[in-house]
Amino acid sequence: MPEGIEVDIAPDPAGIESLTRQIRQTGRAYPLFDIGHLILKRPDRYWLEFRALGKLADGTPRQFHVCNLDDTVWLSEGDAVRHVLTKHFEAFYQTDRIAVDPPKGTYTFVAQCGISGVILGPPNLHDYQAKLQRLHSERFSRMPFDMFKSRIRIVRDEAVVKQWVEQQSFKNEFTCLNVPEPLKLASREAVEKHFREVHLANIVHPAPNHVVKTPAGREALPPPLRRLARREFDLQQRFPLKLVTRLSDEFAHRGLHFFKVNKTVLHVAVARPRFLDLETNPVGEGIRRILGAIESTPDCTRRKLLEKLGVALPASAPAASAPAPTATAPAPAPAAGEGEAPPAEAAAPVAPVAAPEPSPELQALVTDLHWLIHEGHVIEFANGRIEAAKKPAPRPQPVPRPPKAPRPPQPGAPSAAAPAPEATAPVANEGSAIETVEGSVSDAVAETAPAPVEPPADATAPDAGTVTSEDDSKINPS
Numbered sequence: 001m002p003e004g005i006e007v008d009i010a011p012d013p014a015g016i017e018s019l020t021r022q023i024r025q026t027g028r029a030y031p032l033f034d035i036g037h038l039i040l041k042r043p044d045r046y047w048l049e050f051r052a053l054g055k056l057a058d059g060t061p062r063q064f065h066v067c068n069l070d071d072t073v074w075l076s077e078g079d080a081v082r083h084v085l086t087k088h089f090e091a092f093y094q095t096d097r098i099a100v101d102p103p104k105g106t107y108t109f110v111a112q113c114g115i116s117g118v119i120l121g122p123p124n125l126h127d128y129q130a131k132l133q134r135l136h137s138e139r140f141s142r143m144p145f146d147m148f149k150s151r152i153r154i155v156r157d158e159a160v161v162k163q164w165v166e167q168q169s170f171k172n173e174f175t176c177l178n179v180p181e182p183l184k185l186a187s188r189e190a191v192e193k194h195f196r197e198v199h200l201a202n203i204v205h206p207a208p209n210h211v212v213k214t215p216a217g218r219e220a221l222p223p224p225l226r227r228l229a230r231r232e233f234d235l236q237q238r239f240p241l242k243l244v245t246r247l248s249d250e251f252a253h254r255g256l257h258f259f260k261v262n263k264t265v266l267h268v269a270v271a272r273p274r275f276l277d278l279e280t281n282p283v284g285e286g287i288r289r290i291l292g293a294i295e296s297t298p299d300c301t302r303r304k305l306l307e308k309l310g311v312a313l314p315a316s317a318p319a320a321s322a323p324a325p326t327a328t329a330p331a332p333a334p335a336a337g338e339g340e341a342p343p344a345e346a347a348a349p350v351a352p353v354a355a356p357e358p359s360p361e362l363q364a365l366v367t368d369l370h371w372l373i374h375e376g377h378v379i380e381f382a383n384g385r386i387e388a389a390k391k392p393a394p395r396p397q398p399v400p401r402p403p404k405a406p407r408p409p410q411p412g413a414p415s416a417a418a419p420a421p422e423a424t425a426p427v428a429n430e431g432s433a434i435e436t437v438e439g440s441v442s443d444a445v446a447e448t449a450p451a452p453v454e455p456p457a458d459a460t461a462p463d464a465g466t467v468t469s470e471d472d473s474k475i476n477p478s
Helices: 013-026 032-040 077-087 128-139 145-150 158-168 188-198 215-219 223-238 241-253 285-296 302-309 360-375 441-446
Strands: 005-011 028-031 046-052 064-067 093-099 110-113 119-121 152-155 170-176 204-207 209-212 257-261 265-269 378-381 386-388 434-436
Touching: 005 013, 005 223, 005 241, 013 028, 013 241, 028 032, 032 223, 032 241, 032 265, 064 077, 064 209, 077 128, 077 188, 077 204, 110 158, 119 128, 119 158, 128 145, 145 152, 158 170, 170 188, 223 241, 241 257, 241 265, 285 302, 285 360, 285 378, 285 386, 302 360, 360 378
Parallel strands: 028 378
Antiparallel strands: 005 046, 028 265, 046 209, 064 204, 093 170, 110 119, 110 152, 257 265, 257 434, 378 386
């Protein structure tokens, strides 16, 4: 793993906005860890944030080198230069093939790369070592040089020797582009030197941080950064604590609220659970009927609530009946010299059938339930289960302590101040598994169980995208 480099997985801000909008529209409460696992399922739902920390051996700050042409990130300036001269060479230089005299002498064998098949020529030529090192640096820099050198083989095939001689009968000349005056270079070493002097400052820039936003950008990462990102992804996939902490901060910034179920599963919703006391708060008869039906119905859902209150759903619209096919005789062919037969008469379009409107009772029930959910008096979970907020237990009275015996006053000592009243800790809701989250949301996430909490089989996380129906709880954050 690269030293001094860290990576974090961050949710896509566009997906966070879509998730927030979906949670507000549906009013449902979703487990935060389920949302984290859902984000990790698709690469386009999260970003990779790389940070370079510390200093190098020479005392300079450790930095990345980012190519401005394709937003790729590299660990060294040399890697960035080789990438540009490999992928974007034609944007800066033009290659011309010029005929020259073939090498003199008789050659019976040549050296050839056993990996790429590149013919390097006889090992006793003066530029053989330079060609060998250049091939290694350009195409196999990840492999140790000694291992690469061991893959070079000596070939005595006449066809391969003849192919090398023909290659040496031509040489490449490079013409510089995008420069005020025409300039020709004779070798790749001269090309790299010219690129560093003229174009490097405008094409590659150093940066202490870099964000990879697309799956294609992750595929272009150098192997050390790719391994680092893969390790972080595996850790978060097992238990996405860091990702959930980022999610909770983003949701809290957008005005959403959090509460715990069974003191372990942290949920996000539009409001915290708040008990509605029907004895002290004047509410309509519809609100009373809804709360009473929810409390008296086990595992209540919207459909069970409608059945409990005797409110019927609108009948589905009848399907438009297709016109019965009629047998028609074929039209006679036109005679010679006459015009073509007129086109067949088009079938009349079928008028769309309007959807039946809901009854006034159903409209009133949906409006009252919407108000109860958005005020926190009713919680609708991701699996469609509906639960009313429970009444909090009364605060226990502090146990009086026996008075202490007064000490005899000492001469010159001030009188003792009256003791301050003792603070009483808040008590959780009576008979309720729901606990509101106060203070920092990040602390509430950190207090979650150290092992991943498996959601219920019927609970589904939001899948932000388009708004689903009332019985469909999936959200698509893409």
